[in-house]
Amino acid sequence: MADTRAALPGDLHWYDLPDDEADDSADEGAQDDARPPAARRRWLPAWLRRAGVNTVAVLLLLAAWEILPRTGVVDPVFVPPLSDDLAAWWDLLVTGSLPEHLGASLGRSLAGFGLAVVLAIPLGLLIGWYRPVADLLTPLLELFRNTSAVALLPVFTLILGIGEPAKVSFVLYACSWPILLNTISGVKTVEPLLVKSARSMGLGPFRLFQKVILPAAVPAIFTGVRLAGATSILVLLFAEMVGAKAGLGYLILDTQSSFRIPDMYAGIITISVLGLLLNLLLVAAERRFSTWRTT
Amino acid sequence: MTEIGIRNVTKTFHVRDAAEPFTALSGVDLDVRAGEFLALVGPSGCGKSTLLDLVAGLTPPTSGQILTDGDPVTGPGLDRGVVFQQYALFPWRTAQANVEFGLEAKAVPRRERAARAREHLALVGLNGFEDRYPHELSGGMRQRVAIARSLAFDPDVLLMDEPFAALDAQTRESLQEELVRVWQHTGKTVIFITHGIDEAVYLGQRVAVMTSRPGRIKEVVEVAFDSREGDLRADPAFGEYRHHIWTLLRDEVAAAQVQEREVAISHG
Numbered sequence A: 001m002a003d004t005r006a007a008l009p010g011d012l013h014w015y016d017l018p019d020d021e022a023d024d025s026a027d028e029g030a031q032d033d034a035r036p037p038a039a040r041r042r043w044l045p046a047w048l049r050r051a052g053v054n055t056v057a058v059l060l061l062l063a064a065w066e067i068l069p070r071t072g073v074v075d076p077v078f079v080p081p082l083s084d085d086l087a088a089w090w091d092l093l094v095t096g097s098l099p100e101h102l103g104a105s106l107g108r109s110l111a112g113f114g115l116a117v118v119l120a121i122p123l124g125l126l127i128g129w130y131r132p133v134a135d136l137l138t139p140l141l142e143l144f145r146n147t148s149a150v151a152l153l154p155v156f157t158l159i160l161g162i163g164e165p166a167k168v169s170f171v172l173y174a175c176s177w178p179i180l181l182n183t184i185s186g187v188k189t190v191e192p193l194l195v196k197s198a199r200s201m202g203l204g205p206f207r208l209f210q211k212v213i214l215p216a217a218v219p220a221i222f223t224g225v226r227l228a229g230a231t232s233i234l235v236l237l238f239a240e241m242v243g244a245k246a247g248l249g250y251l252i253l254d255t256q257s258s259f260r261i262p263d264m265y266a267g268i269i270t271i272s273v274l275g276l277l278l279n280l281l282l283v284a285a286e287r288r289f290s291t292w293r294t295t
Numbered sequence B: 001m002t003e004i005g006i007r008n009v010t011k012t013f014h015v016r017d018a019a020e021p022f023t024a025l026s027g028v029d030l031d032v033r034a035g036e037f038l039a040l041v042g043p044s045g046c047g048k049s050t051l052l053d054l055v056a057g058l059t060p061p062t063s064g065q066i067l068t069d070g071d072p073v074t075g076p077g078l079d080r081g082v083v084f085q086q087y088a089l090f091p092w093r094t095a096q097a098n099v100e101f102g103l104e105a106k107a108v109p110r111r112e113r114a115a116r117a118r119e120h121l122a123l124v125g126l127n128g129f130e131d132r133y134p135h136e137l138s139g140g141m142r143q144r145v146a147i148a149r150s151l152a153f154d155p156d157v158l159l160m161d162e163p164f165a166a167l168d169a170q171t172r173e174s175l176q177e178e179l180v181r182v183w184q185h186t187g188k189t190v191i192f193i194t195h196g197i198d199e200a201v202y203l204g205q206r207v208a209v210m211t212s213r214p215g216r217i218k219e220v221v222e223v224a225f226d227s228r229e230g231d232l233r234a235d236p237a238f239g240e241y242r243h244h245i246w247t248l249l250r251d252e253v254a255a256a257q258v259q260e261r262e263v264a265i266s267h268g
């Protein structure tokens, strides 16, 4: 357990990977529009090759996962071959216990994530826009952003108990930071010339905010929302460490302690695929709202 | 048509860590006639943009008065339109929506807004580009959109701050021609800042020359050609105006350079 806890911060970077790729290919797409059709045709195989390379890496990992335990290079007790894990996954699915865990986790993640979106965006806008609020809260923000959410988990349990409110609040807390910080910086880094230009057309503070600050900050806000989405899955394991009776995090911890190793991997596979899907969804949404952002 | 009066205007800025305020403009007096095209030249850093901000109402003068048709300017307004050097288009809005921005501010009904935006994009030669985002347009096209945006809400006064400085020579010349055409067509009062003497002589009915900082008006040169037909720049009178303004500017530019060096040295 200590190992997984230590691994969490590193995992965060892993979640950023698909996005870097997405940005890349978006750029290529934009350039492609400007090119003549002949060049466009040549571009497609490059894209395919890229997809091929990506698939190869994943396939290699899966193959190693299958072969290394079978050949005894890796101890099959601790890392059962992939096919065993998938069989365990299937069993969990058909017995209905996996859907139950998945449902419990999704409920917590989405509730915490949704609340974070609803609360942190307005708060971030407020802090970014009103200098006095920003000056007042900046030291506090600095302090908390540098404190791992996981370190505060015991506090949540102490204050809110071991029920659902504590778990959802914890996810909410962890998800709020990326949204809050990105929203604040989005508002603060609006191009001053755009503000000046809008002011020259007689816009007052309210309309300036509505028509310039807010739209200019949307891409940054969405980046925060996407990171929060990843966080909402990442922190599940910790949220479900104490007092949970269902959930993917609970499943992983429970199966580990009772030595049901293939079931544990089934849980890990589910949670990582879930994180991946949520991230893909949010990347698509982010791109949809940031078409104009070219840098 | 609107006339602009700039009366004994001084502008100082408070600079961090400095005991004394920084004087950008000191005692500027200038009258811009109704419907006039006035070009404003001066060494870099002499306060041209600062003066334009004051006329736009974006900042108040430290002392003195800015008047439009005799009334003091109290803030920005849609009676004056500003065109900036770096275009200042909203990147999340299409060309069409950028031009509509000022019309929204003016509360023009939606349908009329769309029609007027299209009309003004056509006026600057951009029909067919309504749905392009700024990053999909060339520099010259972006500045055309910015000009269309300022024309669309129909201000009496157009304030332009080196709008063509970032463009290549061909694009600049064609935009200059278009601007003269639009100005003749609409009869707006224009203040046009430039650091190009040729541009000032070509565009301005009068050219106001500023001193080095703190900026004042050194001289206002009346520019008159017998006819604007043909290649104006080949007219012998063009060369004479050009040389006269160049002479006025030379001493000021030299003074400004000495100033800059002094600032550089005092800052280590």
Ligand SMILES: Nc1ncnc2c1ncn2[C@@H]1O[C@H](COP(=O)(O)OP(=O)(O)O)[C@@H](O)[C@H]1O
Pocket (backbone or CB within 6 Å): B013, B014, B015, B022, B024, B042, B043, B044, B045, B046, B047, B048, B049, B050, B051, B213
């Ligand atoms: N907001 C400001 N605060 C402090 N100094 C300023 C500010 N705006 C302009 N200045 C200074 O005033 C002087 C005139 O600037 P500006 O009007 O931009 O010159 P120009 O447009 O003629 O090149 C410059 O030295 C500039 O550094």
Ligand SMILES: [Mg+2]
Pocket (backbone or CB within 6 Å): B048, B049, B050, B161
């Ligand atoms: Mg300037």
